[in-house]
Amino acid sequence: MAAMSARLAPAGAVAVRRRRAEREARRRKLAVVVVIAIVAAAMLLVTALGGGDHPAASSLSAPASPSRLLPAGPPTPQVIARIGALHLLLPVNQRRVTAIGYAGGADGALALAPVGRQANEGLLKRLWHGLVGGGGGKPNWYQLPGGAGPPTSSLDVGAAPGTDAYAPVDGTIVGIESVVLDGKPFGQRIDIQPAGAPSLVVSVSRVSVDPSLAVGAPVIAASSKLGQVLDFSRVETQALARHTNDSGNHVLVEVHPAATLQLP
Numbered sequence: 581m582a583a584m585s586a587r588l589a590p591a592g593a594v595a596v597r598r599r600r601a602e603r604e605a606r607r608r609k610l611a612v613v614v615v616i617a618i619v620a621a622a623m624l625l626v627t628a629l630g631g632g633d634h635p636a637a638s639s640l641s642a643p644a645s646p647s648r649l650l651p652a653g654p655p656t657p658q659v660i661a662r663i664g665a666l667h668l669l670l671p672v673n674q675r676r677v678t679a680i681g682y683a684g685g686a687d688g689a690l691a692l693a694p695v696g697r698q699a700n701e702g703l704l705k706r707l708w709h710g711l712v713g714g715g716g717g718k719p720n721w722y723q724l725p726g727g728a729g730p731p732t733s734s735l736d737v738g739a740a741p742g743t744d745a746y747a748p749v750d751g752t753i754v755g756i757e758s759v760v761l762d763g764k765p766f767g768q769r770i771d772i773q774p775a776g777a778p779s780l781v782v783s784v785s786r787v788s789v790d791p792s793l794a795v796g797a798p799v800i801a802a803s804s805k806l807g808q809v810l811d812f813s814r815v816e817t818q819a820l821a822r823h824t825n826d827s828g829n830h831v832l833v834e835v836h837p838a839a840t841l842q843l844p
Contacts, residue, residue, distance in 0.1 A: 652676050654746050657802040660719060661692040661735055663835050666777040668692070668748045669801045671737055671784065671831050672809075678738035678824040680719055684727020685734035689834040690780075692732045694721050700823075724819040735833040738820050741811035745787045745831045747799035749774040756795060759785055767810045772799060779838050786810055786832045 652673035660680065661668040670677070682694055699720040727734055739745075755771035769785035770793065787807035799806070812818060813827035821828030 652744070654744075654805070655802050658719075660695050660721075660737070661732075661833075662695065663690055663692050663780070664777070666749065666774055666780060666782075666835070668735065668782070668833060668835075671746050671748045671802075671806070671833065672739045672743055676739045676743045677719075678740070678826060678828075678830075679820055680721040680738065681724040681736040681820045681823065681830075682721060682732040683724035683734045683736065683819060684731055685729040685834045687728050688836050689729040689733035690836065691730035692735055692835065694732055694735075695719070696721050698723055722820070722823045726819060733834060736820050736830040737833065738824050738826075738828060738830040739809045740826060741809050741829050743809045745784065745806050745809055747772060747801050747804040747806055748784065748833055749782050749799075750801050751775045751782070751799060753793060753795055753797045753799060754781065756789055756793065761815055766812070766815060768807070770806050773838065781836050781838050783834045783836060784831060785834075786812055786830060 652675050655670045655673045658670045658674070659667045660670050680696075682692070696719040700722050723731060724736065749772055751772040751774040753770060754773045755769075757769050757771070758765040759767045759769050767786055768789040769783055770787070770789060772782045772784070774780055774782055784806055786809065788810055789807040790805050793806065798804075809829055809831060811827075811829055813821075813829060818828030818830070820830050
């Protein structure tokens, strides 16, 4: 019996050491998991608080290079925003788009319903859309700061200066006015009364108007050329630039009630 006890003693000691080693391994694994969880929570909190201001992936395609200025022709018809039954089509050829953004528009501008996914939405919105759906699809768009109106009442379609701009709706031109900045004219604004929504006026600006345009002329969405994108980087810092590889020049589209159209 004494000999048997002597043989079992080392085995018992080995078992005790093994259990201690297993406990230590579990403690180390738990510590690693806790550290990872803390880091992840901190990252999620930062994203939730500031996610709306960070650049994200490109919208329709890779940002267009300023050197790609040869005419690309009209865009393929693509709805990028809605207001009631009125659909706004992309006013720039898809290959020339650098980014799409929404901001607050001028006084009286109406809120638009963007088509696609907000690329810089915060964590809470992403979680909500993950739970209830929505917020997906193409193109990607960015929420931009600034403006006096609702946060989606100004639609900015980025493109390099010199890019052709086309009508976003079918309708009739009811006004061509100069855009005045610091007391000086800088480009024009074309006002279009949509054929299917005569109580509204769609305004397109930050372009140099095509000489062939005149008040009373009909236009066709994604087909009728309005003019070319102007370089506004010389007179202001453009919010869209944080999401492009250039200075953020763009076509600006707003919708106003016809009776309260804002004039410069």
